[in-house]
Amino acid sequence: MYRFSVQVDTGSSTLFIPDKLCDTCSSSKKYNGDNSKASNSIACYSDACGSKTCGKCGGSICSNGKCCAYNDRNYCGFYLAFGGGTSAKGKLADDLIQIGNSTIRSVFGSATHEGGKW
Numbered sequence: 001m002y003r004f005s006v007q008v009d010t011g012s013s014t015l016f017i018p019d020k021l022c023d024t025c026s027s028s029k030k031y032n033g034d035n036s037k038a039s040n041s042i043a044c045y046s047d048a049c050g051s052k053t054c055g056k057c058g059g060s061i062c063s064n065g066k067c068c069a070y071n072d073r074n075y076c077g078f079y080l081a082f083g084g085g086t087s088a089k090g091k092l093a094d095d096l097i098q099i100g101n102s103t104i105r106s107v108f109g110s111a112t113h114e115g116g117k118w
Contacts, residue, residue, distance in 0.1 A: 004029060014078050016088050016109030026118045031110050033093055038105070042076040042092040044068040048107060049076030049092065071112055078109045086116035 004017050018025035020032040033039035042048050049066050069077035069091040079089040090112035097106045 002029065002031060004031075009082075012080055014080060014092075014109045015106075016078065016080065016090065016111045018114070019090055019110040019112045021112045022090070022114065025111060025114045031093070033095065033110065036095050039093060039095040041110075042094055042107060044074060044076050046076060048094075069112075080109070082116075084116065086118055087114070089113050089115075 002017075006015060006017065008015065018027045018030045020030045020034075022030060033041065044066050049068075067077045067079075069075040070079075070089055072091065075091040077089065077091055079087070081087045088109065088111040090110050092107055093110040094105065094107050096103055097108070098104075
């Protein structure tokens with residue numbers, strides 16, 4: 001089980017956490033979906049993947065109305081840019097998350113790159 005403190009951004013529909021492959025992420029805690037029996041990466045051709053997962057696909061590759069991950073076209077990508085010049089991009093994952101006493105299945109961003117000063 002991973003424990004992450006996250007800040008919910010009401011201006012974005014994508015919650016993200018640092019991925020194990022992120023060498024630009026400032027957090028020392030990183031998500032490794034391989035260690036979760038419930039984790040799935042979202043395929044680029046999946047119905048769950050759409051152009052809205054990363055706005056204008058900044059840093060990711062748009063293909064047939066889908067937003068594929070910039071570093072692996074097999075997976076659905078996301079790209080988020082925030083005020084102050086920070087950004088995050090990576091692939092979408094689907095896993096169980098716990099908030100308080102409730103456990104739910106949720107899609108979230110697994111960031112493989114952070115830009116700017118966090």
